[in-house]
Amino acid sequence: MPVITAVIRAKAGGEAALGAALLDVAAHVAANEPGTLDFFVGRDPADPAVFTTYERFVDRAAMDLHNGSDVVARFFAIAKPLLDGPVTLVIGEEISAKGRPALDA
Template identity: 40%
Template sequence: MARPAARRRANLEEQNLRRMQMLAKVFPIKLKDGNQAAAEAIVQEFGPKGPGTEEGTLSFRVYRDPAKPDYLLFVEHFADQAAYDAHTGSSAYKELIAGRFADLIVEFVEIDHELLVSL
């Protein structure tokens, strides 16, 4: 029988391994001038309808930079590529992000990241 400390350590190692295997996406997004409020409203509507209902979406965070108008930074974590594909294939994504939100952007970059350290 494993001792409690050894069991906790094994659970932490398993959790860290799962985190390291997840897919991390980062999207810096330049918005068309004057569209910050409209873009934020769409993202706030999208959160509970899309990522908030998706089993494989582990986290969905959108940041604004108070010193940089008309800019958002999306940071998203998915269980795997299939979860990301389901996310971008959802009806909420198609309507709100690929639809209304896409009309408000100048440019975005999709950056994949691999987890190095997680505490």
């Protein structure tokens, strides 16, 4: 199953707006994207300017649908002036999850 991990850093003063924009994406995903199994948003307690997302999809088509969605485009339009550096994206295939056996890597 495809997964994405993103690390996103806000400029000083942009933390609240960036966090709100991420939560808007999460709410949209929960209500409208059955192919997105999970969409987690985290924030570093030691550095509240750093956010992470972890996203799990039923298949590549669901991931592509999410990434090409209006809500993701809107997020990046809002986030662009708030970002402190590039977004780090890691796209992978899940090989293990709690409660499920690990796949052969």
